[in-house]
Amino acid sequence: MRDRGSVVLIENNKVALIKRVREGSIYFVFPGGGIKNGETPIIATKREAFEELGVKVKVNECIAKVEFNGIQYFFLAEIIDGSFGTGQGEEYTDENRNRGTYQPMWVDIERLLLIDVRPKEIAKMIHYILN
Numbered sequence: 399m400r401d402r403g404s405v406v407l408i409e410n411n412k413v414a415l416i417k418r419v420r421e422g423s424i425y426f427v428f429p430g431g432g433i434k435n436g437e438t439p440i441i442a443t444k445r446e447a448f449e450e451l452g453v454k455v456k457v458n459e460c461i462a463k464v465e466f467n468g469i470q471y472f473f474l475a476e477i478i479d480g481s482f483g484t485g486q487g488e489e490y491t492d493e494n495r496n497r498g499t500y501q502p503m504w505v506d507i508e509r510l511l512l513i514d515v516r517p518k519e520i521a522k523m524i525h526y527i528l529n
Contacts (some may be wrong), residue, residue: 399468403443404430405455405475406524412504413524414482415515416450420498425514426505428472431487439471449487451502453480464517472520 406428407414415426429450433442440457447455455475462472482502489500505513507528515521 401433401439401468402430402470403433403437403439403441403446404428404470404472405443405447405451405457406461406472406520407447407451407453407455407475407477408507408524408528409477409504411507411528413507413510414451415503415505417501417503418498419501423514425516427516428520429502430470430472440473443471443473443475446487447475448480448485450485450489450500451480451482452484452486453477453482462520462523464519466517470517 414429416429418425418427429447430443431446431450433439443457444455447453456478457473457475459474460471461474464470464472485502507525510521510525
């Protein structure tokens with residue numbers, strides 16, 4: 399079990415997600431990852447946003463905590479620097495990971511309930527708050 403920090407970025411009625419293709423499945427996740435020793439959830443979320451998306455973020459508030467193999471923290475944030483889609487984390491650079499593909503993308507909020515977003519409860523919360 400490992401706690402995780404995830405970033406929720408919303409711009410122009412779109413939310414930032416990572417499209418995952420793994421073992422024949424296609425699904426979407428919020429950018430984020432494991433909290434390392436000595437990190438707070440906020441610091442981990444900022445690091446993961448940079449590694450996975452290539453952006454620096456300002457974290458505004460924790461909008462949800464989900465228990466699943468540890469605690470997953472979801473932080474509403476905004477991009478303050480960088481270029482979306484230029485992440486250089488191990489997801490993109492370690493060819494031996496063999497954990498499928500990662501593709502950062504913006505998804506229309508109206509589509510959130512039509513695609514396989516994990517965890518679904520966060521997708522539902524964002525959809526209902528913004529519609």
